[in-house]
Amino acid sequence: MSRKLILVLPLFLFILPFVTALNIGCCCDPVAFTGSLMSDADCAAINYQFIGPPPIGTSCSDFCNASLSAPAGFCGDGVCQAFENITTCPQDCAVVPPSVCTDPFYKKPPQNLFLAPVKGERAFNLSFSLECGVDFVDVYRCEGVVSSCSDKVASLSPGVTSFIDDSSDLKWDQDYTYVVVPFYSFQKAFGDSGVVSGSLGDIECWFKGFDPFCVSDYSYDAFRDYLTSFGYAGADANAFATDFGFVVSRIFGSKFNSAFQCDASNVLSPVGVSCASGEFCVANAGGARCVVPEPCELGFDPFGLFGDVASCEGVLSQRYCFFDKSDTVVDKCYGCNPRMNCYDYKSKGACERDNCGVGSCSWKPVIPDLGIGVCINEKMSNCDLCDKKGSSPVLENFNVSNRILDSCSPAKASALSSPVSFCFYDSDSKTAKTCDDVSCVDYRSSAMCASPSAGIKLADDNSLVSSSSDSCGIGVCQWASSSSFCFKDADADGLPDCGPFDKACELDYFPPETVVTASGFSGRVDFLNIHVLDKISKKAVPVDMAGRPDYFTYFCVVAPNSSCSVARGFPVKVSSSRLVLKNLVLKDGQSPLAVLSAGVNRIKFFSVDPSKNLEVVKFVDVSACDNCAGPTLLNVSVSNGSLIGNTLYTSSTMPVISFVFDEPTKISFVELKQGNTVVPLSGMSSNFRYNYSFTPYSALNGSFTLVLNGYNKKNLFFDVPLNFSLVVDPSAAGVVFSPFDGFVTDKSSVKIQLNFTRPVFLNRVSLLFDDFSDPFVPKYVSKDISGRFSTRDNQSFSAVVSGLKGGRYVIDVSAVGFNNVP
Incomplete structure (x- = not known):
């Protein structure tokens, strides 16, 4: 089915003005006592100190300052420190479980759920408490304030009751719901869910502490990558990518040239400083204020021979000027600019004074003997500045740079590193990049690759016992002396993984x-339900890959004659997301894999991804019984249709309904009814079979119920008869658009609703429009907007389409009904 809606926007619109989680916590500069969120491995790679997640409402810099300047806690001091948990320090953190924990029906949800954004970070801090012991806790996250979620973001180990979610798909100005589901150890079952919701807050609070700061249109340049990827406040990413300055002014313009501060929840609030035209908002240690720009040249002093810091920057009254290095042998007075970055200060003195109120500036030497260095922002990544003279060519001192001494180099890249991001020098492009984009092949020398002399080694349980000490903390880099090449060897076989x-x-x-x-x-x-959470890069979000043919999980059943101590000897290999345990036999569908013993069995397992990364061995204890279960239904399908939940939808009036079982099965009873009328079916057999197909003798239409029962060769029946609904409907679904066809509006955002007469799968929704970006060669553009539509019942779909400009738009919809009719 394909339908179209035409929208007309007046032309005058053109002239309108987010597994098991990584160990994430605060990584602290041991000298400056500042810090930012980072994994413990990444923190170790830059030789900073990792102190764990910050308390709710506390920034990493404040937490680092308080922790490193105070006497350190230790395991055994009677206090469960932020960096301790029940596993690492049971004497301080252990809680004696109450007797209720042995109740076989115990299902109590997690208590004291609390969710808050990490101060100044694009991350959430989730915490909760548990009354009883668990094998693990699953954490799910979804957008909006809802009662349930299906997107798993982490699986937490026993004793872990907090989680830092710094996923790269998290969005500012967006409500999220987290669902916390414990799997209780004694009951060997999931407990009830705990649900909590929250928001990251306002994007302006990214990298900000509690001090006041000024907002200008240039402030949003720091968020360009985010805004052009995710959008903000109703404006989609494409709108920002198409006309960044225009959309920034439209969305954020009311905040320009004013001062704000952020609270512990990253919520922006004004501080009472709003500057008039002709003034600039400035904020530094002295607070926020409005300044009138003035000429900063020191009278008739073309060579700067008589200038000094006091006369340039002011003593009693601070001037909007800064005294800094020039392209001559003497320093010079320059005018400040809202576009300035810490990097635009070219000398140690100017950087440390920060008279322009740029931010958290810190001087890092590159060639100390010559006074060559860089001024970095401690709370942001500075890597992309390595090969640049300054942050903007409009600045007065932009060209104050030595082509040789200030060029991007390994030493300069290292100096540009901050607690937020280590900077790696790329010898091919002569630029610096963050560790997010660094791989083993980027290391061009044995020293950079830093592989162990005996090579990467794994223990019998796949844990890494001999690793590389490379600067980005990859840990599995191996140097090939014969070819002078650094490669990834995560499986420790001595050969390149890729x-x-x-x-x-x-x-x-x-x-x-x-x-x-x-x-x-x-x-x-x-x-046995299998979930394989995998992230494919440092920036990626873990995704459940179980069931994909290129992901494999290995199993080994511990027995008196097999301890399963060597992972590489595990005999069972599957790529399924679910295994069947039937009467002591572990099966992948109909294929036997292993035989268990009656009672409790320990099964060890690990997974391998397509990039040859091996998981450390884990185990699960499973109870098995013999002669205790009947046939298991593996699959049910209907011709020209689909199974949704427990309902079969089809457009065929003579449908073929097929069943697949895990073992030879004899169907003892099958009945298809519409109301009280029984519909005769063909397909019964007196033999034991794996597969059955049933077909009515006459054409059907409407709703039916289907019930069947059966047993295996041990005369064990289904636990309960199988019961399905059948909907036979050969007609196509209709759709009603909102707004109506030919709708005219002067808004740049429009809410689109698609209301179908029957449940459907939404295949594609396209936005078609004329693109006049080149007035001489106009183009008719088709843009896929399917991903913006959401639904709760597969009949009503809605989305907000933003970034629209004047012209004619067509919405083209393609869908197929549950009954397989397009």
Whole structure:
């Protein structure tokens, strides 16, 4: 089915003015006592001090300052420190479980759930408490304030009751709901869910502490990558990418040239300083104020021979000027500019005084003997500035740079590193980049690769026992002396994991994290459910890859004659997301994998991703029983249709309904009814079979119920008869658009609603329009906007389309019904 809606926007619009989680916490500069969120591995790579997650409402810099300047706590001091938990320090953090924890029906949800943004960071701090012991805790996240979520973001180990979520897909100005689900150790079952919601706050609070700061149109240049990727406040990413300055002015213009501050929840509030035309807002240690720009040249002093700091920057009254290095042998007085970055200060004195109120500036020497260095912002990444003279060519001192001494180099890249981001020198492009984009092949010398002399080594359980000490903390880099080449060797076989020029593989040095849970009928274990959370790069969000053919999970059943101590000897290899446990036999569908013993069995497992990253071995204890279960339904399908929940939808009036079982099964009873009328079916058999197909003798239309029962060769029946609904509907779904066809508006954002007469799968929604960016060669553009539509029932879909300008727009919709009719 394809339908179209035409929208007309007046032309005058053209002239209108987010696994198991990484150990994330505060990484602290041991000298400056400042810090930012980082993993413990990344923190170790830059030789800073990792102190764990900050308390709610506290920035990492404040936490670092308080922690490093105060006497350090220690395990055994009677206080459960922020960097301790029940696993690392049980004597301080252990809680004696109450007797209720042995109640087989205990399902209490996590208590004291609390969610808050990390101060100044694009991250959430989630905490909770548990009354009883758990094997693990699953954490799910979704957008909006809802009651349930299906997108898993972490699986937490026993004793861990807090989680820092710094996923790269988190959005500012967006509500999120987190669902926390414990898997209780004694009950071997999931407990009830705990639900909590919150927002990251305002984007202006990114990298900000509690001090007042000024907002201008240039402030949003720091957020350009984010805004052009995610959008903000109703303006989508494409709108920002198409006309960044225009959209920034439209969305944020009311805040320009005024001062604000951010609270512990990253919520922006004004501080009472709003500057008039002809004034600039300035904020530094002395607070926020309005200044009138003035000529900063010191009278008739063309060579700067009589200038000094006091006369340039002011003594009793601070001037909007700064005294800094010039392109001659003497320093010079320059005018400040709202566009300035810390990097625009060219000398140690100017950097440390920060008379222009730029931010958290710190001087880092490059060639100390010559006074050559860089001024960096401690709270932001500075890497992209390595090969630049300054942040903007409009600045008066932009060209004050030595082509040789100030060029990008390994030493300069290192100096530009901050607690937020280590900077790596790229010898190919002669620029610096963050560790997010660094792989083993970027290391061009044995010293940079820093591989162990005996090579990368894994223990029998796949844990890394001999690793590289490379600057970005990859840990699995191996130097090939014969070819002078550094390669990723995560599987420790001495060979490159990746093919030539396979950058995606090189950037994936993160082992998958597997969670295996047992489920079944009335406490019996019938299935082992497999979740393989994997992130494919440092910037990526973990995704459940279980069931993909290029992800493999290995199993080994511990037995008296097999301790399963060597991971590489595990005999069972699957790529499924669910295994069947039936009468002591572990199966992948219909294929036997291993035989268990009656009672509790320990099964060890690990997963391997396509980039050859091996997970450390884990285990799960599973109870098995013999002669205790009937046939298991593996699959049910209907011709020309689909199964949604427990309902079969089809457009065929003579549908074929097929069932697949895990073992030879004899169907003892099957009945299709519409109301009280029984519909005869063909397909019964007196034999034991894996597959059955049933077809009505006459054409059908409407809603039906289907019930069947059966047993296996041990005369064990289904636990309960199988029961399905069947909907036979050969007609196509209709759709009603809102707004109506031919709708005219002067707004740049429009809410689109699609209301179908039947449940459908939304295949594609395209926005078609004329692009006049080149007036001589206009183009008719088709843009896929399917991803913006959301639904709760697969009948009503809605989305907000923003960034529209004057012209004619067409919405083209393609959908297919649950009954497989397009």
